[in-house]
Amino acid sequence: MLDIAEELNAWAAGGRDFAVATVVAVSGSAPRLPGAALAVDAGGTAVGSVSGGCVEGAVYEMCRQALADGRPVLERFGYDDPDDQDGLGAGLTCGGTIDVLVVPVRAQSPDRPVLAAALAAAANGRAVALARIVAGPPALLGGTLLLDGDGTRHGGFGGHPELDRTIAAEAAAFLDAGRTGTVEAGESGARCGAPVTVLIESALPPPRMIVFGAVDFAAALVGVGKFLGFHVTVCDARPVFTTRDRFPEADEVVVDWPHRYLERTATDARTVLCVLTHDPKFDVPLLRHALGLPVAYVGAMGSRRTHLDRLERLREAGVTDRRLARLRSPIGLDLGARTPEETALSIAAEIVAARRGGGGTSLTGAHTPIHHDIPPRVASPA
Structure with missing residues (x-):
């Protein structure tokens, strides 16, 4: 239920009665992970989702019933009914199974x-x-x-x-x-x-996305980062470009040398660092420090020639090959992107793939799982 905490907090603060359906277990291919929730208030308003649409109607009615009788219920949904040849019943057409717990949250609960x-x-x-x-x-x-x-x-x-x-x-x-x-x-x-x-x-x-380089590609990436739920910071040493007017969606806009800012700001294992500065005087000291941090992702923009030159400069600065192997450069997946918006999508796709363990390949014709159960571990700096 915490995945829809903002809406439910408003309901609770307003004294509303509601019921919450939460995915508690998943088997096979299923659209939502444990913790995904759908809630229904006494007036019939619904927020959230437990299945992306497959069983929402049935779960909605379970919530209404739980509100009426005050009793929790645990129900399993799967696509295993041999008589439901069209898959139109209250089941998952994707072939997986989910267990859903419905709990009433009433004033007297x-x-x-x-x-x-x-x-x-x-x-x-x-x-x-x-x-x-x-x-x-x-x-x-x-x-x-x-x-x-x-x-x-x-x-x-x-x-x-x-x-x-x-x-x-x-x-x-x-x-x-x-x-x-x-x-x-x-x-x-x-x-x-x-x-x-x-x-x-x-x-x-929210996890942090720090975008270094106040360029047009950064402006597009900020929007995608916010869409994905990141707390987004833009940092550049050039005050004329690093302004709130240019990056209105960013949570923070910082004028500072990138490596100095990174040295004094907080990062963790969920932080992603996107280096779009495309200038050795910024890139090298920044990446030298970034590749020593246990963050989730470090990517740097540039052509393949720029990448090779950057690697040589980083080696000369003392960065080991093991740390260099963590660098995603040229940044992003191969989508054929050209515009800033397309490039931002390419970068975001690589970040999601790294986070979820995806391969970044087309699902069409593939035989790999659509959903990966266990995200990859963050690489530890050598």
Whole structure:
């Protein structure tokens, strides 16, 4: 439910009753990952999605029913009905299976304060992990635990205290990795007792995209970066070009030498760095530092001749071949892009492929999976 936290936070703050359907497990090819949510309020307004359209109608009705009777329900959807030859029933035409948990969040719901706190934190860009029991002993169903980014716990499952501690530790690990998924434990917190399945959702501040070079390609990339959910910064040492008027969509516009700014700003394993400066006096000191950071992506614009020259300069500056292997240059996927907008799309496509483990090839005629279950690990600097 945290993936639609902004909308649900407004509903909760306004005192609305609503029901939330959350994908808790996925098998095979499915359009949405665990944590994807659809919510319906008492007036019938819906936000979010659990399947991209395949089962939304059925899930909508489940939400309405949960609001009426106050009971949560767990339902499995898949395309396995031999009598539904056209695939027009409430199933997934893609062939996968999803488990969807529907929970009413009404004024009298005992877990509403914890859920409201989670939604408020996520909507305001704070790091939180929300753990909810989705299968296990009936007395524990509906239990909710919230873990703040600083490790503070709120709520609990109402069972053995060790279960709260065990799941809080798991939630901390999920939050550190930015993951959403399920874990299993015994009802006493150990591997004994009745099994308990817990969905843990993580919400983190938006990942950073830092675009170096106040050029027309950067202006196009800022828009695509915002569309993908990044917090976008544009940095260039030339004040005449690095202005808010030229980059109105950027979250930050910074006038500074790129390498100096990168040395003093915060980055993490989700940060992407796009070097569009196309000038050795900016590129070399910037990339020398960037390739030593454990970030998700480092790409640099330029022709193949520029790339070879840049590699030689970086080697002379002491950058190892192992670090140079992390550099995406020339930046972007081969889309035949020419305009700034097409080039921005090419860069964004490469960033998504690197993030999700895609190969960047056409799906037409291919036999590779459409969805990749496990994103690749961030390369560690040598």
